[in-house]
Amino acid sequence: MTAAAKIMQQPGEALIEIHDLTVQFRTAGRAINAVRGIDLSIGPGESVAILGESGSGKSVTGKAVMGLINAPGKVSGSVRFAGRELVGLSETELQDVRGPGLAMVFQDSLDALNPVFSVGEQIMEILMVRLGWSREKSRAEAISLMQQVGIDSAEKRLSSYPHQFSGGMRQRICIAMAIALKPQLLIADEPTTALDVTVQAGILKLIAKLQRESGMALLFVTHDLAVARQVASYLVVMYAGRIVERGPIDALYARPAHPYTRALLNSNPGSVSHWSQLHPISGNPPDKTMVFTGCAFADRCPRAVSRCRAEAPALRQVAPGRDSRCHFAEELLDAH
Amino acid sequence: MLKFLSLRLTTSLIALAGVMVIVFFLARLTGSPATLYLPADASVEMMEAFNRQFGYDQPIPQQFAQFVGNVFRLDFGQSLYQQRPAAVAVLSAMPQTILLAAVAMALTLLAAIPLGTVAALHPHSVQDRLITLFSLLTASIPDFWFALVGVLVLSVNLGLLPTSGQASLLSWILPVATLMLHPVGVLTQVVRGAMLETLNAGYVQNARARGYSWKRLAFRHALRNAALPIITVAGDRAGGMVNGAVIVSAVFAWPGIGQVLVDAVYNRDFAVIQAGVFVVGIAVILLNFLVDLIYAAADPRIRIS
Structure with a gap:
């Protein structure tokens, strides 16, 4: 049984179970639907990537799981983490879960680190505040954490400030801070998007290695399928706030079961052998205030027929371990 | 950081010098102290004697040159009204003010x-x-x-x-x-x-x-x-x-210093006005210096650059 099949069929073993998660922002009488009902479960030690373009709701999903959606955002549905419902918890109640339960790495490492404290102070603060450790013990652990994420002469760099590090090194420090309390689930929100490609590879290797060695689960948010493949074994594709396809990442890569996933593959320069084969997806993602009667992707879909605009497809199993939100998923699978 | 602080100190001292020049001449526009301190029916001789005693008979540029020379020795002259050194009159009010x-x-x-x-x-x-x-x-x-x-x-x-x-x-x-x-x-x-x-x-x-x-x-x-x-x-x-x-x-x-300065203006007590403005100016420069140091303590990006 594959890891993916396991999480689909035995939700009782899941570390985190997300059910009908919805995030809506109400401003000036308009309702912006960032996430329109997501179901997803991740087992202990599993690595899942959420793939989607800007505005697909992938980052908002990650933040909603952490409880980091601020007013006027409204989260509904259910997020059960280690048997505990997180939606509706107060900030104080969420404090226990954040850190040892859920941890997060953000996209912009310069913005994510406090500019007025040295990185050593910031790493040590976690251990002193959350675990009640002494300064000396926290200092030793901070050095060890910095070494684990591949920072040379860690002891010397403890007193350096965030702006004195390169982007890649800063992101390594953010990762060190995220794993300091040995989280059960690490949420990484586009952690390599702001980095050079060469630096990006190093960070991805590091995340994959830490995940493998510590046994923590990983929820990796990205817009880049090639990146997702390097860290995750299971892929969730989001479009317009919904999951349109999910399954084991290599299976999706080989035989996509949704036209959107297929279009993403064709628009990725890494997946085609010649530039002339590169097909950008025409049109723009739909307006987030829209309410759909049919399929949200219909307007940009090369296969769309009148049924697609009239009848909204449900997310359904189309092959063992594979789910797709397309009326013609089976045809797509067979076409390969 | 050191270069920044020394630059700030230099510009502050130039500004203070400018203020001192303006105060020196403005104070003398308020009128002669002789008319205030001598009886209304004082004779011309008494007036001249008064001006000679306190140096007001000298041409204004010469008074100014002497004033500048004295400032560098931190000598602000005598208070006409209080009959004690102007610097003492001003400094004794500073603790209350601060x-x-x-x-x-x-x-x-x-x-x-x-x-x-x-x-x-x-x-x-x-x-x-x-x-x-x-x-x-x-x-x-x-x-x-x-x-x-x-x-x-x-x-x-x-x-x-x-x-x-x-x-x-x-x-x-x-x-x-x-x-x-x-x-x-x-x-x-x-x-x-x-x-x-x-x-x-x-x-x-x-x-x-x-x-x-x-x-x-x-x-x-x-x-x-x-x-x-x-x-x-x-x-x-x-x-x-x-x-x-x-x-x-x-x-x-x-x-406090506010009271001392107001009294000095009413009394045409030039020496106290000058000393008061100088001391307040120094206090403000020191305060700005302190603010710069607090900046550096608060933000490492300022401290290091």
Whole structure:
């Protein structure tokens, strides 16, 4: 049984179970639907990537799981983490879960680190505040954490400030801070998007290695399928706030079961052998205030027929371990 | 950092020199001290004798040259009115002034930082609106009116507080409140604005994701980053408290530098005016220097560059 099949069929073993998660922002009488009902479960030690373009709701999903959606955002549905419902918890109640339960790495490492404290102070603060450790013990652990994420002469760099590090090194420090309390689930929100490609590879290797060695689960948010493949074994594709396809990442890569996933593959320069084969997806993602009667992707879909605009497809199993939100998923699978 | 500080010090000293030149000539435009200190029917000989005694018979440029020479020896001459060295007359008033300003500034910060933070934590809430109303009120009430009404109501009518002097701790209440009035309102709004920005910054969200309490997020992670605008405005207002305590001096007869300067102008006591402006100028330069040092302590990016 594959890891993916396991999480689909035995939700009782899941570390985190997300059910009908919805995030809506109400401003000036308009309702912006960032996430329109997501179901997803991740087992202990599993690595899942959420793939989607800007505005697909992938980052908002990650933040909603952490409880980091601020007013006027409204989260509904259910997020059960280690048997505990997180939606509706107060900030104080969420404090226990954040850190040892859920941890997060953000996209912009310069913005994510406090500019007025040295990185050593910031790493040590976690251990002193959350675990009640002494300064000396926290200092030793901070050095060890910095070494684990591949920072040379860690002891010397403890007193350096965030702006004195390169982007890649800063992101390594953010990762060190995220794993300091040995989280059960690490949420990484586009952690390599702001980095050079060469630096990006190093960070991805590091995340994959830490995940493998510590046994923590990983929820990796990205817009880049090639990146997702390097860290995750299971892929969730989001479009317009919904999951349109999910399954084991290599299976999706080989035989996509949704036209959107297929279009993403064709628009990725890494997946085609010649530039002339590169097909950008025409049109723009739909307006987030829209309410759909049919399929949200219909307007940009090369296969769309009148049924697609009239009848909204449900997310359904189309092959063992594979789910797709397309009326013609089976045809797509067979076409390969 | 050292280069920056020495540059700041140099420009401040040039500004102080400019102010001293202006004060020297403006003071002499108020008229001759001889007409004030001698009886109305004094003879021309008496006038000339008076001017000769204090050096006012010399041409103005020559008086100025002598004044400049003396300043470099820190000699500000004799006070005509007080019959003692002008520097002594001024410096003896400084402790009262600095103490009053320090107490008022400390209380201003103690009030403005929590108020502004609470407002920023709950933007557009009832607390926020009440705090904003309070800060707008205090920032817009004329301080001389507040001082006079305070004395009238609390001291004269109700007899709760002394009207003037500094005999007991109670006599500090109205002078301190008057000095705090505008700064507390302005600073509360500055804290609110700066904290609104830093509370939403990525590093505070990241710290929140590590499970810290709101107190730690607000008063450690957000406030340290909001410190620069707060220090700037607090420093500016502290300068105002040192040299602008004239109202407090006038209404409450507080024996500070404001009182000394006002008396000196009325008495055409040129030496005291010059010494007073010089000492206040030095105090403001030192204050700015202190603000720069606090900047550097608060933000490593300034310290290192």
